[in-house]
Amino acid sequence: MAYPRFLCAALCATCLTFPLNAGESCIEDAIIVFDGSGSMSEMGFNDLDEPRIFEARRALRRAIPDIAPFRRLGLVIYGPGPEEACHNIDLRFAPQANAAPRLLAEVEALRPSGDTPLTAAVGRAAAALGAPSEPGTVVLVTDGKETCGGAPCQLAAELAADAPGLTVHVIGFKVRGEYFSWGSQGGSDYTETTTIAQCLADQTGGKYVSTETVDELVAALQDTLGCKLIGGLRVGPLPRG
Template sequence: MVFSGVWGRAVAAVALLSLAGSMVTADCTEDAMIVFDGSGSMAEMGFNQIGEPRIFDARRAVRIALPQIAPNRRIGLIVYGPGARSDACSGIDLKFTPRTDAAAPVIAAIDGLQPEGQTALTEAVDLAARTLDHTRKPATIVLVTDGKETCGGQTCALAAEGVATTVHVIGFKVRGDHFGWQGQNDYSTTISVAECLAAETGGEYVNTETVDELVAAMERTLGCALLY
């Protein structure tokens, strides 16, 4: 149906407001850091209702999302898990600080990632905040994780201590404990321990299971509102 005149303008205005309400409201003058889970659990499959390693879908999502996001804001990347030196929790790698047009280096880093090591997400987020100089200027951190902190970090204490930046947390195929007596295993999705980082810093927590959901979550937390 085609509307014209006053009614047409009214319908168009309502549609525009609806679209704007669904868009991300991030300020893209703020630098952002992606903190990406590269721990060994990203390679898990088979016993927790995951048909192939999480990293496969994560790579696909990054290839789709980043070319749409990166032209509009400066983005940096930290990966935790692989490359441990002194112990399994020491693999925290600052790939690069926020830069313009970061899609290609982010995609290359995630495509080349071979998951291993433990989940030192608290220390990785702390490094991201310090890299962004969080006590002096606003910024955004987007943590992509499949669940738990396994390196003893006090995740919620980090938020309570005042990481003065917005932390969004994307839980990707997060699972509960999979052990149970007499085969009664819990394969259900659950909430990452890092949810408190989002709650305490004014960010969002988003649970995702599919490539499309992960793409949408990255666009929502890293993307920018359209200006008309």
């Protein structure tokens, strides 16, 4: 189909005007690894006015509907479940098109409980994406703890060596230190830390983003899962049979 000369010129000018954003290309499938452990329901200390899960849900409701039309998304949740505490890692669904309704429904129904096998959960997501032979993107959303004896930095080294096409981004959400004390003025003192899982991002070419608010979590999800923009147009995923 032939396009008018002025339209071609306008499109070319637009492509030159708008740079690519910092997000991934959308050609690769992605899996969100979501922290559903008991700590996501904590409140009343460590400067948490409400459970982390409430704000995380609001952030997902804002971010995912704009991402899902352009990238196949899957979901792994760790924490709650019928198995022994550290074995509750559930691949809720593999990457699929237009996954927003299902993903949001799964997180809305989630009742946080259990321990935090985040290392094994990232490994499960990597395998579901086809690692080590297939490329993919894992986005881990966590409050920072690993309570099941996993070694995230060892996994990071293995993924970096054996699965060069896999990128792991880590979003730390309201990460807090292990120790809590009362300040001299009656307020709370806490030590903010980066999550132990940061090395998963550092060693696989991903990003580590520390977030405290809903707005920051939305921005982090958009940055790690969003598509490249050319002239304001998203680069969509490749067709799949």
